[in-house]
Amino acid sequence: MNRGTRDLLLTALAPVMWGTTYLVTTEFLPADRPFLTAMLRALPAGLLLIVLARRLPRGSWWWKSAVIGTLNIAVFFALLFIATYRLPGGVAAVAAAVGPLATAGATLLILHLKVRLRTWLLGIAGVAGVAMVVLTAEAALDLVGALAGIGGAVSMAVAVVLTKKWGLPEGAGPTALAGWQLTAGGILLVPLAFAVEGGLPAMTGTNVLGYVYLGLVNTALGYWLWFRGIGRLSVVPLSFLGLLSPLTAATVGWLALGETFTAWQIAGFAVALAATVTAQLQNRPPKTPPAVKEPELELARA
Numbered sequence: 001m002n003r004g005t006r007d008l009l010l011t012a013l014a015p016v017m018w019g020t021t022y023l024v025t026t027e028f029l030p031a032d033r034p035f036l037t038a039m040l041r042a043l044p045a046g047l048l049l050i051v052l053a054r055r056l057p058r059g060s061w062w063w064k065s066a067v068i069g070t071l072n073i074a075v076f077f078a079l080l081f082i083a084t085y086r087l088p089g090g091v092a093a094v095a096a097a098v099g100p101l102a103t104a105g106a107t108l109l110i111l112h113l114k115v116r117l118r119t120w121l122l123g124i125a126g127v128a129g130v131a132m133v134v135l136t137a138e139a140a141l142d143l144v145g146a147l148a149g150i151g152g153a154v155s156m157a158v159a160v161v162l163t164k165k166w167g168l169p170e171g172a173g174p175t176a177l178a179g180w181q182l183t184a185g186g187i188l189l190v191p192l193a194f195a196v197e198g199g200l201p202a203m204t205g206t207n208v209l210g211y212v213y214l215g216l217v218n219t220a221l222g223y224w225l226w227f228r229g230i231g232r233l234s235v236v237p238l239s240f241l242g243l244l245s246p247l248t249a250a251t252v253g254w255l256a257l258g259e260t261f262t263a264w265q266i267a268g269f270a271v272a273l274a275a276t277v278t279a280q281l282q283n284r285p286p287k288t289p290p291a292v293k294e295p296e297l298e299l300a301r302a
Helices: 003-018 021-028 034-053 061-086 089-096 099-110 117-134 143-166 174-196 205-230 235-256 263-280 295-300
Strands: none
Touching: 003 205, 003 235, 021 061, 021 205, 021 235, 034 061, 034 174, 034 205, 061 089, 061 143, 061 174, 089 143, 089 235, 099 117, 099 143, 099 235, 117 235, 117 263, 143 205, 143 235, 174 205, 205 235, 235 263
16 A cells, blocks of 8 residues: 555545544533533643644744634534534535535635636535435424534635645644644633533533543544644545545444435435545645645645
């Protein structure tokens, strides 16, 4: 297995882990606590990664970490869990599936780079495929939840493009970068969790296990893999890996909750997966170290 394939597969594990978020949130966590859940998912994981990295931001990376942490963690997590609590899993997944299109738009607007037509078409195919898999006749639309899901996808897309633009700080790896952002985002979520939702409720053992899983596996490990991938993969193909999250959520529902797949859903699964794989075909690992000096050159290949 070559380096590029290994990097791709390791990065893909992150959205696969994130695909379990809906099940864990609805089955294991206290109801209607989006800000608390977002804070408990982010802050402990961020502090753990900072301890493991043994490095704090330096110079401009104090404000860069704060910006990306706000977009990628505080805003994204808060909106994600608002959507998760307010929407059926299918509708929430479709809202999140706009990520590749949002990333293409952010690449165009922030980096002023041309995005190929094939990227837009694959993004539309990905959304359509996910919709075929997860939407049912019973799926109800909550406007606030839908806007939250789309807003979260856009926020994460902007953060990914900014992270790729700035590269990794000299001497710091994905452990430090993920830790800084998770900690910054988690700190911003603390006042929301306590002022809006009243802080910690009485916890059951199931709740504690759910939060431990979200913090350690879903977030600490997942974001380490994701930021490692940002330093090694092109940003638009990277964004298509996010489609694995709703596909994993559907698969987990089938395995754990006894849900069934129709022929229509299987076809949608194939369409979304084909869009994800096709988006990787032009992906080439950069020849420079993770702290890419000219991210625009790599993005232009996407």
